[in-house]
Every structure is written in structure tokens, then in C-alpha cells.
Amino acid sequence: MEDRSVCSTHAPAGNKASLRETSHESHIPSAEVLEAIENVILDVLKSLAQNRAPVLTVARRSDWRNIEFKDSVGLQMIPHYTTKQIRSDCPRSAPKFALMLKILSMIYKMVQSNTYATKRDIYYSDILLFGSQSVVDNIINDISCMLRIPRRSLHVAVTVPSNVQGIKNLISHAKFMLIVEKDATFQRLLDDDFCNKLSPCIMITGRGIPDLNTRLLVRKLWDSFQIPIFTLMDADPHGVEIMCIYKYGSVSMSFEAHHLTVPSIKWLGLLPSDLQRLNIRKDVLIPFTKQDQNKLASIQKRPYIACQPTWKKELEIMEASKLKAEIQVLTSLSSDYLSRVYLPNKLQFGGWV
Numbered sequence: 001m002e003d004r005s006v007c008s009t010h011a012p013a014g015n016k017a018s019l020r021e022t023s024h025e026s027h028i029p030s031a032e033v034l035e036a037i038e039n040v041i042l043d044v045l046k047s048l049a050q051n052r053a054p055v056l057t058v059a060r061r062s063d064w065r066n067i068e069f070k071d072s073v074g075l076q077m078i079p080h081y082t083t084k085q086i087r088s089d090c091p092r093s094a095p096k097f098a099l100m101l102k103i104l105s106m107i108y109k110m111v112q113s114n115t116y117a118t119k120r121d122i123y124y125s126d127i128l129l130f131g132s133q134s135v136v137d138n139i140i141n142d143i144s145c146m147l148r149i150p151r152r153s154l155h156v157a158v159t160v161p162s163n164v165q166g167i168k169n170l171i172s173h174a175k176f177m178l179i180v181e182k183d184a185t186f187q188r189l190l191d192d193d194f195c196n197k198l199s200p201c202i203m204i205t206g207r208g209i210p211d212l213n214t215r216l217l218v219r220k221l222w223d224s225f226q227i228p229i230f231t232l233m234d235a236d237p238h239g240v241e242i243m244c245i246y247k248y249g250s251v252s253m254s255f256e257a258h259h260l261t262v263p264s265i266k267w268l269g270l271l272p273s274d275l276q277r278l279n280i281r282k283d284v285l286i287p288f289t290k291q292d293q294n295k296l297a298s299i300q301k302r303p304y305i306a307c308q309p310t311w312k313k314e315l316e317i318m319e320a321s322k323l324k325a326e327i328q329v330l331t332s333l334s335s336d337y338l339s340r341v342y343l344p345n346k347l348q349f350g351g352w353v
Helices: 030-049 094-113 119-124 133-147 183-191 212-225 237-248 251-260 272-277 290-300 303-307 309-321 327-332 337-349
Strands: 055-059 067-070 074-077 083-087 176-180 201-205 229-232 266-269
Touching: 030 055, 030 094, 030 133, 055 094, 055 133, 083 094, 094 133, 119 133, 176 183, 176 212, 183 201, 183 327, 183 337, 201 212, 212 237, 212 251, 229 237, 237 290, 266 337, 272 309, 290 309, 303 309, 327 337
Parallel strands: 176 201, 176 229, 229 266
Antiparallel strands: 055 083, 067 074
16 A cells, blocks of 8 residues: 655665664664664755755565565565655655654654653654554654664564453463563663573563553463562552552452452562662652652552551551652662662562562
């Protein structure tokens, strides 16, 4: 199907596009990703300096003439493929040109800061600008293909599939499962190879408040393997709320609790008592807001807190200090403190509640 938003200049078949020859299945170092994006922007600036309209050259991904089939791989793009140009001087393609630069800028910042987002996160960052989710999806795929860099290396994450119940024949040697509140922390632990360095484990993140599929997956993994499940959350009322959703469920979905909750889940960190024990500096902690105070008061009144005296004590520490902390606060001790010291010690010596 022809992209009607593009004013094209066709590159003939057999013309090899001047793109990276990097496998889409490997993880690309951040420095190389940044360099690839910088090269694209440099070409745009060179065109402007020469009074020429900048263009972005992308592969014709939906053209069957650019595709070949291999038994061992399936459908893959041929090395010499036809391309199209997203022009900045054409009314039909100029909006897409601008949006591609916008998303390239967002990706560049995420790679620089080691943060991650899903395609949906990017769309919701400016709904009016992007117009629809499909526009964002298409541009990110174009950028990934243009740079020859896989989506994970662009720091655009993948979500849990919708048909969790259809996942069968699960096999794992994992010794435990770790639920991580934030995607940025999750990705950092992946980059540190945490799952293999300590002992085999399963890591999962709901990127904040978990959706139904994430909760279904956690429960399915628990039913399948019956291994300890720990949570790694921010030391704030919001993090506690998220942990309670995984462990005890939510009011709105209570009618499906037996499919969604895992009451055996343990709170590994970040505990309010950890902040005192590790002598975390007060200047890197965040003062409570009125909303935080209200949320904490609400949690403390819930019936399951009475059954968890150690949780009750941690919440009282949080209430007394009126300070909260993100998991990233541990970087104030050292850049790899979380994966090198904090988690190994917690898991080895039983530092959970």
C-alpha cells in the first residue's frame, strides 16, 4: 500500500541504501545509536547549509520486491532495496518529516538518559501532535529500519502480549521472580545482566500501575513455577499501592482476584527503613505532597495492612519522615549499587518483608 503522506523520489532496485549493516536481533551500544541519529541530523544540517531541502531516506518496507524468504529466517529485507524519500519541501510529506525528527529527538534523549518508553507512551506524550497511535508506530518502524537498529536499542520497549492465557508449555530454571515498578530500572537491570549474574530469575515490569495482562502473566508464572516473587518499588505511597495491586488486587477487579493476585509476593525494596540503614542523604530524598499523605493514610486503613505488621512498621517510618525516594536514589551511593550490592545482599540475607 502506497504511503500517501510521502512525496517520493524512487531509488531503483539494486541501489544499496547507505544504511548500517547491523543485525536487528543484537543489542547496539548506546554510543553507536547516538552516532547514527547524529549522522541523520548532520545530513539535514548539511542540506540546509547548501540551501537544499532536507530529506530522510527510508526503505519501502511494504514492497514485496524488497522482501525475500529464507527457511531459517522467514521473510526478510533484501540487502539491495528500493527506497522512498520523506521530503521537507513537499506539503504531503513535510508533516511526516517533522514528526520523524521529533521522535528521533525523543529517542536520542532516552538513549542519553538511559530511560525507556513504549510506542504508546510516545503517542500519549503529545496526542494532538501525533494524531493517532498508528502514525507513531509507523514512524518508529521507519526509524528502526532507516538506522538499522532494533527497537530495544532505540529504548522503545515491548509490552506483554494480550493473550496471556494462550501461553503454554512454560519451562524455566529461574530461582525467583522480580517485579520491578519502573521500566527504566527494569532496563538498567537487563543491561547489567542481573538475571544471570546472581542466579537465573524472571524479571517483569508493568511500567507503573500494571495492566490486566501484566497481572495475568505474573499469576500464570506463579501457578507454573511456584517460585518466590519479590517486588522492587519506589519508597513512596504510589510504589506501595502498585505492590498491593500485584499482591492483593484492586477494588475494581476484585471479582477476578483468583486469576490476578499472588498473596505470597514479598516486598524486597526499596524499603523506607533502607533509607535510614544505608544513610541515604536527605538532599536526594523528596518531601511528601498532600496527595502522598492522603494516599498513605488510605493504604494504612486497608484491611490487609493489619495482617502485615512488618509492612505496617515500614509505612509508619515513611509517615514519620514525610520523605519519599525513587529506586534511582541508590545511584547516589554508586552507579551500579542496585545490581552489584543492594539486590544481591537483600536476596542472600533475606532482606524482605
